[in-house]
Structure formats: structure tokens, C-alpha cells
Amino acid sequence: MALVILSMGRFSRSRVRTLSSRALVLIASGSLLAVAAGAFALGVGVGRGGSESNTSPLSVDHPEGRFLVDRLGEISGKLVRLESEALSLARRVGVIKSGEPLLDPVPASGEATPSGSKSIGPTGGPMIPASGVGVEFDGGLSMFDDNGAGLTDIEYELERLGTVLFEVERAATELDLALMAYPNRNPVPGGQRNSSFGTRIDPFNGRSAFHSGLDFQAPSGTPILASGGGRVIFSGYHRQYGYMVEIDHGNSLVTRYAHCSRLFVKAGDLVTPSQRIAAVGSTGRSTGAHLHFEILRNGTFVNPATYLARS
Numbered sequence: 001m002a003l004v005i006l007s008m009g010r011f012s013r014s015r016v017r018t019l020s021s022r023a024l025v026l027i028a029s030g031s032l033l034a035v036a037a038g039a040f041a042l043g044v045g046v047g048r049g050g051s052e053s054n055t056s057p058l059s060v061d062h063p064e065g066r067f068l069v070d071r072l073g074e075i076s077g078k079l080v081r082l083e084s085e086a087l088s089l090a091r092r093v094g095v096i097k098s099g100e101p102l103l104d105p106v107p108a109s110g111e112a113t114p115s116g117s118k119s120i121g122p123t124g125g126p127m128i129p130a131s132g133v134g135v136e137f138d139g140g141l142s143m144f145d146d147n148g149a150g151l152t153d154i155e156y157e158l159e160r161l162g163t164v165l166f167e168v169e170r171a172a173t174e175l176d177l178a179l180m181a182y183p184n185r186n187p188v189p190g191g192q193r194n195s196s197f198g199t200r201i202d203p204f205n206g207r208s209a210f211h212s213g214l215d216f217q218a219p220s221g222t223p224i225l226a227s228g229g230g231r232v233i234f235s236g237y238h239r240q241y242g243y244m245v246e247i248d249h250g251n252s253l254v255t256r257y258a259h260c261s262r263l264f265v266k267a268g269d270l271v272t273p274s275q276r277i278a279a280v281g282s283t284g285r286s287t288g289a290h291l292h293f294e295i296l297r298n299g300t301f302v303n304p305a306t307y308l309a310r311s
Helices: 021-052 063-092 151-181
Strands: 002-007 015-020 192-195 198-201 208-211 214-217 223-225 230-238 242-250 253-263 276-280 290-297 300-302
Touching: 063 151, 230 253, 242 276
Parallel strands: none
Antiparallel strands: 002 015, 192 214, 198 208, 214 290, 223 276, 230 242, 242 253, 253 276, 253 290, 290 300
């Protein structure tokens, strides 16, 4: 599964970048391996310390202690960097609004809790998030004694970071599907636009009339491409449109491709963006070879030029 990231600068063009699921797995696996290495080093240090003296705690003067401190610093640095990257990705795809923290802050002593009550006197218990996606309490992890090194806290932060990355991937997948269905691709690349949307002089009777789409002049037989992904809801002949294809893109958007010479799809087919669906022709009420392209939103004609602005 691909993670799509829209890099939207304020004055620059938007770019679509992809981050594969494999890359996300490698990031998560690397973090967990780092934590495992730290835990292993901690176990070795505690074991050796216990065999030499039952009362001496792990000290930074010992090689094991220095190694553990260095390793903890490295893991903490990676955690901060990963959390920053996850926050940036989440804001880019709209999972978290700008200015909103990545994770809920812990209320200070005496501050009102989310339920409205205040902390009264000493309290305790395991930290179980009030809400979250797929969060389960691991009693064994909470009981792990890391001699105050903070490995348990890092493990917990990595779990929360993993939850955020999962939400980013889910939202990015939904965004990817929406972008595939959005009809913003030129249906006749290289075709010349020779009649715009709106009022014009009708070529048959010379009277003022409403032109419901865009015309793309091209030689007969030129491929017509789907402007976006969707489902074909009509493929056949219409008295005025000639041979025509209609595609439903969801979100009440339908594209119409008229005056075709040949049709390559049928009703019920699923099409992908820029898939060849027909060929340019001059069937129906037409004066020459061209594609008449329409976009309907909620059943009403809209100007296709606003959707094809960047194509």
C-alpha cells in the first residue's frame, strides 16, 4: 500500500510523493530493534551488577552503564525525530490540524482532567489512554523495571507514534483514492480547445445558445482518456451527443465524453485515470471531428476548465 503525501507550499505547485508501506515497516522495525537492543544491554548490566553486589545499582562509571546511557540518548533522539516527521505528515494529509499537538498533553497537578474533575491528593495506577486506535494494556511491559533508565517510557511513546503513523497511512490511502477519482486530467492530450463553456453562437442555426462543455479538436480516431477514475454508467448512442461515454467519479461528479467514433468501455466497467475509453469522432450533432467534454456536479453543468486548470 502506498502512502501519498501532498507537499503543498503556499506559493509553489503541489507535488505528490509516495512512501511505500515497506518503508513505514522499516522505520517501525528499526525503532523497535533499537529499543530491544537497549533493553538487552540493560538486562546484561543489571545481571552483572547483581552477581557482583546485591546492593550496588547500575552506575554510569561502569562500561555497561555508559553504554546504556549512550544507547538511551540515541533512541531518544530517534524517537524525537520520528515523532516530528509523523506530526508533519499528519498535518499534511489533514489527520491533525495545524497547531494541534501530536499527542494529548498530560494535565498538570491540580488542573482539570478531560472529565472536568481535579486531581485530589496522591493517586496512581497504570497509564491507559482514554481514547485511541487499537491500544491495549500490556501488564508485563508496565511492570518492567528499567532502573529509572526510561526504556519503558520510550516503548510507550513508540507505541503511540505507531498509532499516529497508522492513522496517517489510512488517511493518505483515502486521499490517494480521492485523487484518482478526481476528474482533472486532460481527456485529449494535445487536442486544441476550440469552444469554451458558456454562451456562444450555435453552429447550426446561428442563434445564441448555451454550450455545456469544452470542445477538443483532434483528428478522428484520436484516443479519448478518462479524466479520472470511476465507474462507467453509460456507453452508447445518443441522438444529439452521438456515441457517448459517461463516468461516475463519486462525490456527485460525472464526466461525459461525446461525438465519439468508437467506444472501448461498457456500462458497469471500472476505469482508471487516463485509461483509453473511446476515440474522437463526429457522431451526433457535430460539425467535425472533436470531443465534447462535460462535467456535471449534482446533475448541474459546471465549467470543465476549472477542473483542468493544471492539465
